[in-house]
Amino acid sequence: MVIRGKAWVSDNYVMSYDMVLQKDWTSPINKEENAKWIMAGVSEEFNQEGAFRDAGYTFIVARHNFAGGGKSIEHCVTGLMGAGIKAVLADSFARLQFRNAINYGLPFITCKDIADIARTGDELEFNPSTGEIKNLTNGQSKISVPVSPFVAEVAEAGGIMDFIRKRIAEGTVDELM
Amino acid sequence: MAINSGRDKVVPGQLVWTNVQSVMTMDYLGTETFKAFDSLGRPEVFDKERVICVSDHLVPPPTQAFATLLNQWREAVKAHDIKYFYDLGRQGIAHQIMVEQGHVLPGTLSIGTDSHANTYGAVGAVGNAVSVSDAAVAMATGKSWFRVPETVKFHITGKWQPWVMAKDLSLHIMGMMHWNGHLIYKTIEFDGPAISDLEMAGRMTLCNMTVDLGAKNGIIAPDAKTAEFLSPVQKGNWNYVTSDSDAVYEKIYEVDVTNLVPTISMPDKLDEVRRVEEVQGTKFNKAFVGTCTNGRLEDIEMMTRILKGKQVHRDVNFVLVPASTQVYLDAIKAGYITDLVEAGVAVDTPSCASCAGIHTGVAGDGDIVLSAGNRNMKGRMGSKNAQIYLTSPAVVAASALTGVITDPRSL
Ligand code: SF4
Numbered sequence: 001m002v003i004r005g006k007a008w009v010s011d012n013y014v015m016s017y018d019m020v021l022q023k024d025w026t027s028p029i030n031k032e033e034n035a036k037w038i039m040a041g042v043s044e045e046f047n048q049e050g051a052f053r054d055a056g057y058t059f060i061v062a063r064h065n066f067a068g069g070g071k072s073i074e075h076c077v078t079g080l081m082g083a084g085i086k087a088v089l090a091d092s093f094a095r096l097q098f099r100n101a102i103n104y105g106l107p108f109i110t111c112k113d114i115a116d117i118a119r120t121g122d123e124l125e126f127n128p129s130t131g132e133i134k135n136l137t138n139g140q141s142k143i144s145v146p147v148s149p150f151v152a153e154v155a156e157a158g159g160i161m162d163f164i165r166k167r168i169a170e171g172t173v174d175e176l177m
Numbered sequence: 178m179a180i181n182s183g184r185d186k187v188v189p190g191q192l193v194w195t196n197v198q199s200v201m202t203m204d205y206l207g208t209e210t211f212k213a214f215d216s217l218g219r220p221e222v223f224d225k226e227r228v229i230c231v232s233d234h235l236v237p238p239p240t241q242a243f244a245t246l247l248n249q250w251r252e253a254v255k256a257h258d259i260k261y262f263y264d265l266g267r268q269g270i271a272h273q274i275m276v277e278q279g280h281v282l283p284g285t286l287s288i289g290t291d292s293h294a295n296t297y298g299a300v301g302a303v304g305n306a307v308s309v310s311d312a313a314v315a316m317a318t319g320k321s322w323f324r325v326p327e328t329v330k331f332h333i334t335g336k337w338q339p340w341v342m343a344k345d346l347s348l349h350i351m352g353m354m355h356w357n358g359h360l361i362y363k364t365i366e367f368d369g370p371a372i373s374d375l376e377m378a379g380r381m382t383l384c385n386m387t388v389d390l391g392a393k394n395g396i397i398a399p400d401a402k403t404a405e406f407l408s409p410v411q412k413g414n415w416n417y418v419t420s421d422s423d424a425v426y427e428k429i430y431e432v433d434v435t436n437l438v439p440t441i442s443m444p445d446k447l448d449e450v451r452r453v454e455e456v457q458g459t460k461f462n463k464a465f466v467g468t469c470t471n472g473r474l475e476d477i478e479m480m481t482r483i484l485k486g487k488q489v490h491r492d493v494n495f496v497l498v499p500a501s502t503q504v505y506l507d508a509i510k511a512g513y514i515t516d517l518v519e520a521g522v523a524v525d526t527p528s529c530a531s532c533a534g535i536h537t538g539v540a541g542d543g544d545i546v547l548s549a550g551n552r553n554m555k556g557r558m559g560s561k562n563a564q565i566y567l568t569s570p571a572v573v574a575a576s577a578l579t580g581v582i583t584d585p586r587s588l
Binding site for chain 2: 013015017022025026028029041064065068069070071072073074092093094095096098099100103148150151159160161164165168169173174176177
């Protein structure tokens with residue numbers, strides 16, 4: 001399914017500990033709750049309850065090491081999902097949040113120099129079946145790195161927890177290889 | 178990964194489910210982890226001796242809220258009948274405990290709900306940080322999914338110079354590589370004569386900080402030192418595993434430690450690294466040695482060599498927090514704690530302490546901290562208006578004597 005919407009483009013490293021402030025690290029994992037203060041430390045404009053969520057972005061575009069800094073907390077990904085983000089496009093992602101994104105079925109799409117063709121507020125379109133990212137505002141486009149079938153399978157199941165829950169219920173969990 | 182996923186061979190980029198040796202979780206995420214586990218539909222964890230629970234981030238609780246959280250955590254651990262629970266009184270930083278108590282073994286793969294699980298590479302194990310969901314899945318199934326990483330090698334040669342530590346090498350590599358994607362998702366293998374010369378503490382420091390480089394994990398092949406370290410504590414058997422002779426490295430980097438000098442990372446940006454001599458003379462007011470990076474006996478010994486019989490500068494508050502109860506006890510028996518307390522160092526019970534800005538010596542506005550920890554982003558140790566320099570225990574100790582950043586070689 002093609003994803004279309006407005007992008008927020010980062011001009012700096014986006015670090016996980018800025019995405020979720022320390023006081024929220026131990027809060028329950030809940031998309032709506034986690035969305036309230038998501039990105040609060042990334043930019044002063046988002047440092048208000050609901051600020052990032054209410055800006056109405058569908059995509060985040062970044063350069064290297066998106067969500068870096070080594071935090072394993074899932075609030076980064078759930079917060080983005082709760083804030084309406086449907087995909088993050090970047091040169092590279094920090095491993096832990098890349099993993100969380102797969103586990104939650106939020107597309108983290110690797111695309112070299114994607115930030116060169118987008119500015120905050122541009123309208124983008126991402127086609128998961130072709131990998132094409134089009135900037136509808138300026139007409140430029142790029143092709144992203146293909147996503148592995150496992151990632152799609154987990155997303156389809158509704159995330160890793162449901163994926164495993166179903167297999168435990170069916171008695172097929174031991175077959176995973 | 179091939180061995181642990183029942184395959185003859187795996188290739189980089191492949192996604193595989195592999196068996197895990199141990200699953201670690203700790204106080205502040207543990208309750209959530211057990212809740213997630215309970216929701217999966219398995220009555221018991223896959224192995225009660227291989228789910229390891231540790232209290233480290235919140236102990237002893239500095240606030241009522243944390244005390245309550247700890248109570249819930251203890252209930253959860255008890256309810257799941259976990260054999261190895263390192264709670265306050267027997268506590269330590271989880272990664273230290275996992276290696277020190279033999280819960281990770283060469284050639285196996287273990288995961289934990291904290292980013293510095295990379296530390297397990299010191300004994301030739303794959304250590305990986307995962308989320309609460311991943312840990313819950315592994316508790317239920319004994320398995321976790323992984324993308325087989327590309328490997329880069331750091332071939333480390335030369336002779337270690339006096340006062341230069343594994344931390345200096347870590348920071349040096351940080352300065353070499355930056356965060357521009359070269360090491361993201363990769364396995365870093367360290368080898369060479371200067372690695373063989375390192376004791377387990379230094380190996381742990383080095384592997385610990387590979388997560389801060391952005392790597393998936395760091396690993397050092399087991400040798401006689403590994404076997405000697407593990408034999409009194411290992412929970413299970415293991416075989417020597419080394420890289421295949423035809424192993425393919427995406428890249429091999431060479432570092433000669435003969436030229437390595439005391440090194441420091443500048444406030445807010447881990448990858449902005451300098452030689453200590455370049456910032457010599459900079460004033461600071463707080464000193465901290467501890468954490469899963471540098472809270473081990475060898476680190477405390479190094480401090481003691483510098484501080485014994487001397488006095489910490491009157492403008493410096495120095496806090497030492499040993500990485501585990503075992504380390505604490507060993508340091509007491511060796512006499513280091515007496516020497517350090519006499520020198521004016523405050524010593525606290527093992528925990529993560531101020532490393533995550535939670536308790537025991539957090540930073541306030543205007544503080545300039547010289548820390549032997551692993552992270553120095555704004556607000557990491559407390560106030561966003563504090564500055565954190567990261568360096569080795571030797572540099573922290575030497576600087577504590579003078580009140581300004583000091584190269585230990587200049588004393
Ligand atoms: S010592 Fe610091 S880096 Fe290590 S586990 Fe604790 S908080 Fe994390």
